[in-house]
Amino acid sequence: MRFYLDEDLAPIIAAALRRRGVDAVSAHELGQTGLSDAEQLGFAAGQKRCLVSANARDFRRLGRDAIEQRRPHAGIVLCPPRVHGLDVGAAVNALLEIARRYPSGLDEYDVLYL
Helix, strand or coil, X not given: CEEEECCCCCHHHXXXXXXXXXXXEECCCCCCCCCCHHHHHHHHHHCCCEEXXXXXXXXXXXXXXXXXXXXXXXXXXXXXXXXXXXXXXXXXXXXXXXXXXXXXXXXXXXXXXX
16 A cells, blocks of 8 residues: 555654555655645556545545546545544554555545545
8 A cells, every 4th residue: 555645634644654664655745735636636646646635525526536537546545634633643543554454555446534
């Protein structure tokens, strides 16, 4: 499993995942902030990384659009909005569990919720 964290999530989450052996990067670390949500999903897909975001409303729609337009991606994981704040540890643990369950990554078009 390879994760790409959208800019709405703290880069500390990606760093914590890496310390636990999970391949994770954040938009902040890669200088990919300021892109549209569609561009973020396209970047993640191009890197064959599952996009992780707390922006459920927009990424649910983009997931549906991808199916309709036959534009595969490497999966989307949607986090609850509280991940913006103090619940970083819970987000890391939940993403570790997803990485454990899906070591080869999600299937094209998959959307999971934490």
